[in-house]
Amino acid sequence: MLLIPCPNCGSRDETEFHYGGQAHVAYPENPAGLNDREWAEYLFYRDNTKGAFAERWLHSTGCRQWFNMLRDTVTYDIQAVYPMGTPRPATAKTNATDAGTASTAADSTTTGNAAPSTSSTSITASSTTAPEGATK
């Protein structure tokens, strides 16, 4: 069970939340101009990142507010919680000490690249504390 730090309500159980999928998927500038392939990619194609992944969450049985969360898909370490509409914070936090549990990481909205960066280079050697077998 994840312990998710809701920005409004504090740490709550994962069962109080609903998952909203990948964050920072921008609506197309000109939807009518897309061909079927591009429209399908906007609707259905999502990253399957190994490592830090920006995703949307809804605290459905608490404050009923959406927020963004940066979560490591390998260790489940919650690296940042930040408001909707703000750019994704940098994934510089590479602490191996509290990996694997929910942490009330400071929501660093000060820095960050504006583009919905989904580069897989966010995994550094020191951040991968994946158990053996998870990498296979």
Add this chain to the structure above:
Amino acid sequence: MANTAAINRINGLRDIRRSPASHLAAALAAGSIQGTVVLKEGPFQTMAGVRVDPRSEEGARIAAVAGSLPARYGDVGGTDRVIILWLGPSEFLVVAPEEAHDSLGGDLIGSLVAALGDAPGQVVDLSANRTTFELSGPRARATLEKGCALDLHPRSFTVGTALSTEIGNIPVVLQKTGEESFRLLPRASFADFLGRWLLDAMREFASPEVP
């Protein structure tokens, strides 16, 4: 305050109103253990859902009618008769005695609507949306802890606070009204389930404690 004239004004409908867990009244009485843990359904309440920006001018007008709006999760605002529960940063639940309802001679809903005016937000009469369970006794906290993941220890969950959470896997607003008494506000459709769930959770306390 609930004068008979006001009740007559709604054509006797008040007399046939049944609370969502009224069919459990006998079971709640039988399942309660006096001096250990007691569960009963509370009286009807007048409730209004309010969505307003608390920092705005209309938020101040709402606060002037119903009492101060709670600022953050856990806080309970209002006055001694009307309480305001925090549901979200701009969402509140105003809870008042039944006779505060406009159809029974009160003016709560109407005055809230008037206070909001044309400003962005909403005031909705939710009096039938939720029911209240009153759980009290030395083992009330132990009963709730079987299905609530929050820290309910008095050092963390203090008297006079309320939290919106899950109890027995259903959404509930949990208010701590005294050192050993809690008020639970489930939605009406969950009242039967929560009542039976609490009865089941209380049952072990009827038996002598096994050392």
